[in-house]
Amino acid sequence: MSNKISVIRDIIIPLDHYPQLNENQTLREAIQVFMAFRAETQERLRYAGLLVVNDKNQLVGRLSLIDIMQGLVPRLVDATKVEKFEGKDVEYPNLAFLYEEKAFAECGKNQQKTVKDLLQAIDFSLPADTHILKALVMMSHRNDFNVPVTENGNIVGLLCLEKLFNAMCNIYCDME
Secondary structure, eight states, X not given: OTTSOOBGGGTOEEGGGSOEEETTSBHHXXXXXXXXXXXXXXXXXXXXXEEEEOXXXXXXXXXXXXHXXXXXXXXXXXXXXXXXXXXXXXXXXXXXXXXXXXXXXXXXXXXXXXXXXXXXXXXXXXXXXXXXXXXXXXXXXXXXXXXXXXXXXXXXXXXXXXXXHHHIIIIISOOO
8 A cells, every 4th residue: 555645745736737817817817727728628628716826926816617707797696696586487597598688798898807806715725745535525524626735835736626536546446
């Protein structure tokens, strides 16, 4: 068992291989960063989130695809929160469909907004020497499956559930 991966340091995505953006950049630039990180087939985005840094290159938060979409069309999100209206059923679960034309117009106008107000604070990270099973339990307990990894107080990468899954299946469960 000594040759098996036991700590998350060995399976993280290094920081320079994960999409990042400055908090003063725009939604348009965030979209471009996401699009630059494609999976091998080029049909899918590789990641559903990106890390956000300040001007001192310090990690200040993260931004998800849904955060960007809500930034582009904030009224659309509000339309989904209406609880009661005439005709509500399975076919029309919310009023979002009424905003289609305005949503697309609003989307173009909001591309120049900065991401600073949309990012989510990062309140959980794991040390690089955390055992993979402990990391799995902690991530599962928090329902957070893309976690920054630190070493000596600095972010060194990101641990994704897929990396843990691969380690479990290919190394410990001998699924190769």
